[in-house]
Amino acid sequence: MADDRQGIFAAEDPFALLRNWLEEAGRSEPNDPVAMALATVDATGLPNVRTVLLKGIADGGLTFYTNYQSRKAGELDNSGKAAVLFHWKSLRRQVRARGTVSRQDPAASDAYFASRDLGSRLGAWASQQSRPLQDRATLEARVAEMAARFGENPPRPPHWGGYVLRPDCLEFWADGANRLHDRFEWVRDGDSWRVTRLNP
Numbered sequence: 001m002a003d004d005r006q007g008i009f010a011a012e013d014p015f016a017l018l019r020n021w022l023e024e025a026g027r028s029e030p031n032d033p034v035a036m037a038l039a040t041v042d043a044t045g046l047p048n049v050r051t052v053l054l055k056g057i058a059d060g061g062l063t064f065y066t067n068y069q070s071r072k073a074g075e076l077d078n079s080g081k082a083a084v085l086f087h088w089k090s091l092r093r094q095v096r097a098r099g100t101v102s103r104q105d106p107a108a109s110d111a112y113f114a115s116r117d118l119g120s121r122l123g124a125w126a127s128q129q130s131r132p133l134q135d136r137a138t139l140e141a142r143v144a145e146m147a148a149r150f151g152e153n154p155p156r157p158p159h160w161g162g163y164v165l166r167p168d169c170l171e172f173w174a175d176g177a178n179r180l181h182d183r184f185e186w187v188r189d190g191d192s193w194r195v196t197r198l199n200p
């Protein structure tokens with residue numbers, strides 16, 4: 001097969017390509033260029049999806065942070081699998097990735113948590129993410145309680161931290177005229193990647 005993967009699709013590996021596209025999206029998207037839809041499945045196989053922010057790309061993994069007692073955490077821990085999707089409307093491009101997922105090394109989660117602003121650190125203590133909440137005032141009272149308990153230096157809550165998604169398949173898509181889009185799928189093949197152009 002002729003290798004016609006050039007221009008915006010040219011890269012040595014899919015993570016370098018994703019970084020390039022994220023950099024472009026950072027210049028053109030009005031908000032949250034790192035926002036990605038995170039898909040999981042529940043114990044019955046029913047899918048679930050919500051947005052999270054990508055916070056790092058390293059060693060073949062994509063990192064995001066959340067509450068370890070949330071609905072998504074239950075599904076991630078249970079299945080060990082996930083998929084993510086970026087859609088940058090300003091670029092008319094999308095990227096998807098799927099693979100295995102595991103909790104991040106606690107020391108790395110500590111370091112990221114420490115970099116967050118104080119309000120968000122207290123918020124992570126206060127929010128029982130995905131569980132019912134009686135009213136807004138209850139949440140605000142919990143934030144005040146946590147502020148009184150921890151002051152300026154809250155440690156990372158045991159119920160909050162990172163996940164690392166290690167994709168074995170990523171697809172890069174760019175809009176084309178007449179819906180004849182360009183698509184390239186990268187599939188892990190041992191230590192390297194096999195790239196296939198797909199029909200639009």
Ligand SMILES: Cc1cc2nc3c(=O)[nH]c(=O)nc-3n(C[C@H](O)[C@H](O)[C@H](O)COP(=O)(O)O)c2cc1C
Binds near residue numbers: 035051130
């Ligand atoms: C742009 C955007 C970014 C978000 N980023 C995160 C995130 O990084 N981590 C997170 O836990 N929730 C994030 N959320 C909230 C989630 O979409 C979701 O509502 C929450 O995590 C609860 O999901 P769950 O009940 O499926 O666990 C974000 C929402 C939006 C719209």
Ligand SMILES: Cc1ncc(COP(=O)(O)O)c(C=O)c1O
Binds near residue numbers: 065066120
């Ligand atoms: C509940 C929640 N946790 C985590 C994040 C992302 O991490 P950070 O707040 O550190 O940017 C978001 C971003 O919207 C969020 O809504």
